[in-house]
Amino acid sequence: MAMANVGRPTQPDLEISDSAAQGAIAGGRGLLQDELLLFEVGGADRTGVDLEDAALDASDLAGLTRTAPIGLPGLSEPEAVRHYVRLSQKNHAIDLALYPLGSCTMKHNPRLNEKAARMAGFADIHPLQPVSTVQGALQLMDQLAHWLKTLTGMPAVALSPKAGAHGELCGLLAIRAAHEAKGDAARRRVLTPTSAHGTNPATAAFVGYEVTEIAQTADGRVDLADLAAKLGPDVAAIMVTNPNTCGLFERDIIEIARLTHEAGAYFYCDGANFNAIVGRVRPGDLGVDAMHINLHKTFSTPHGGGGPGAGPVVLSQALAPFAPAPWIVHSASGLELKEEDRGFGRMCAFHGQMGMFVRAYAYMLSHGADGLRQAAEDAVLNANYIKARLSDVMTAAFPDGPCMHEALFDDRWLEGTGVTTLDFAKAMIDEGFHPMTMYFPLVVHGAMLIEPTETESRRELDRFCEVIRVLAAAAKGGEAKRFKAAPQMAPLRRLDETLAARKPRLTWRESGATVS
Numbered sequence: 001m002a003m004a005n006v007g008r009p010t011q012p013d014l015e016i017s018d019s020a021a022q023g024a025i026a027g028g029r030g031l032l033q034d035e036l037l038l039f040e041v042g043g044a045d046r047t048g049v050d051l052e053d054a055a056l057d058a059s060d061l062a063g064l065t066r067t068a069p070i071g072l073p074g075l076s077e078p079e080a081v082r083h084y085v086r087l088s089q090k091n092h093a094i095d096l097a098l099y100p101l102g103s104c105t106m107k108h109n110p111r112l113n114e115k116a117a118r119m120a121g122f123a124d125i126h127p128l129q130p131v132s133t134v135q136g137a138l139q140l141m142d143q144l145a146h147w148l149k150t151l152t153g154m155p156a157v158a159l160s161p162k163a164g165a166h167g168e169l170c171g172l173l174a175i176r177a178a179h180e181a182k183g184d185a186a187r188r189r190v191l192t193p194t195s196a197h198g199t200n201p202a203t204a205a206f207v208g209y210e211v212t213e214i215a216q217t218a219d220g221r222v223d224l225a226d227l228a229a230k231l232g233p234d235v236a237a238i239m240v241t242n243p244n245t246c247g248l249f250e251r252d253i254i255e256i257a258r259l260t261h262e263a264g265a266y267f268y269c270d271g272a273n274f275n276a277i278v279g280r281v282r283p284g285d286l287g288v289d290a291m292h293i294n295l296h297k298t299f300s301t302p303h304g305g306g307g308p309g310a311g312p313v314v315l316s317q318a319l320a321p322f323a324p325a326p327w328i329v330h331s332a333s334g335l336e337l338k339e340e341d342r343g344f345g346r347m348c349a350f351h352g353q354m355g356m357f358v359r360a361y362a363y364m365l366s367h368g369a370d371g372l373r374q375a376a377e378d379a380v381l382n383a384n385y386i387k388a389r390l391s392d393v394m395t396a397a398f399p400d401g402p403c404m405h406e407a408l409f410d411d412r413w414l415e416g417t418g419v420t421t422l423d424f425a426k427a428m429i430d431e432g433f434h435p436m437t438m439y440f441p442l443v444v445h446g447a448m449l450i451e452p453t454e455t456e457s458r459r460e461l462d463r464f465c466e467v468i469r470v471l472a473a474a475a476k477g478g479e480a481k482r483f484k485a486a487p488q489m490a491p492l493r494r495l496d497e498t499l500a501a502r503k504p505r506l507t508w509r510e511s512g513a514t515v516s
């Protein structure tokens with residue numbers, strides 16, 4: 001085994017067409033360095049700082065004093081810096097290049113927002129501080145709530161949910177509380193379209209509902225007849241994404257809302273794709289009862305890599321009384337956080353992600369109402385540019401008419417080439433692009449969902465389209481082998497994703513033995 005593979009998972013035996021691309025002597029590739037685990041490079045004898053031995057009073061530790069060395073690896077300062085810089089280079093990032101992950105809205109995160117979020121009055125406060133000392137922070141939350149309500153045309157908002165999926169949970173808990181308050185316990189089902197994001201049925205199931213799928217029409221929208229047939233006195237809510245995950249506006253959304261309300265159910269709208277319509281459409285006007293807004297998508301707060309998100313939920317008049325604690329009220333002495341339980345308690349320990357509130361608010365103020373609308377229009381324009389530039393080499397899933405913020409292709413154009421959607425996506429990595437969203441939505445075979453966002457320039461869009469066009473020609477030109485071996489330039493090349501998901505190695509032992 002080559003030196004570079006010591007202590008790392010073994011590579012699947014792939015044929016590498018260009019041996020120079022392997023960089024197998026010490027694991028480096030071009031200017032990208034290999035990096036071992038901290039436990040492999042660090043040692044108990046090394047440290048970046050000199051600390052005096054602490055004068056420890058064992059009685060403070062209630063008999064829990066450590067009897068053996070802690071076993072954490074020490075590193076010198078340059079080793080520590082290099083470790084994290086090298087790891088950071090193994091990830092794609094929106095700061096590196098286009099990140100066309102459909103449904104994820106990977107847009108630029110303006111640095112102005114970062115500057116505001118780091119101001120001491122926001123960054124250094126504690127959730128248990130007396131409210132009289134955090135009036136500015138509460139005022140920002142109150143203003144953010146005001147603009148979220150204004151942009152959606154909804155009367156109430158719960159700021160505390162920490163992600164889109166958490167917002168879905170909040171919305172469905174409010175819906176359940178509303179039905180319970182009416183004494184209506186018979187509603188056991190939630191309807192979701194076949195194109196729904198996986199979090200929708202997962203949330204409904206988590207709350208204890210049975211999930212029933214609504215069919216989709218040939219042009220990618222909710223099938224109204226199927227919806228009408230499935231609505232009934234046992235349905236608590238429908239969950240519909242708009243624009244939907246095929247990148248299309250739900251043309252019949254007002255009728256969807258009407259049918260839903262007529263059946264006594266509530267309309268949950270998955271608002272993760274709000275970026276495409278903000279400033280142009282107010283979900284409240286469409287009859288929506290609850291909708292989460294991913295601040296980390298539409299309002300440009302950073303995401304990816306599992307960092308903090310924020311998924312505030314706007315609520316209709318009917319659901320507002322069931323919002324979770326806390327909420328902000330104006331009193332004679334200033335702003336206060338009310339903590340009463342109005343139905344199902346609270347979504348998290350405190351009030352939500354303050355840093356994300358600051359970033360989202362800074363984004364709103366720096367764009368203004370006209371700028372937010374322009375962002376939505378440009379997001380749609382960019383997606384349509386991609387759809388137009390690639391539709392002659394790939395097959396658009398819904399070729400008729402424009403798309404909204406993302407362009408959806410299927411894999412009919414790869415038929416007979418021996419190249420799959422996955423292979424094609426892997427080859428994009430070798431060209432310096434993060435793959436598009438693959439195999440989602442499930443209703444489209446071999447789906448490739450491309451969301452460029454509004455923050456990409458015409459030049460970057462052209463660079464991306466050129467890469468896709470050349471790769472498409474190679475796939476159709478019989479170069480299947482190259483695609484099967486891709487990515488060749490990535491640090492670990494092609495991974496066995498099924499094995500990684502089913503049997504992840506989560507711990508490391510000094511002997512090198514791994515425990516799964």
Ligand SMILES: *Cc1c(COP(=O)(O)O)cnc(C)c1O
Pocket residue numbers: 103104163164165166197199241245270272273294309311
């Ligand atoms: C991103 C997304 C979600 C989930 O949001 P998280 O913040 O990742 O929990 C739900 N639905 C759709 C359509 C999304 O794009």
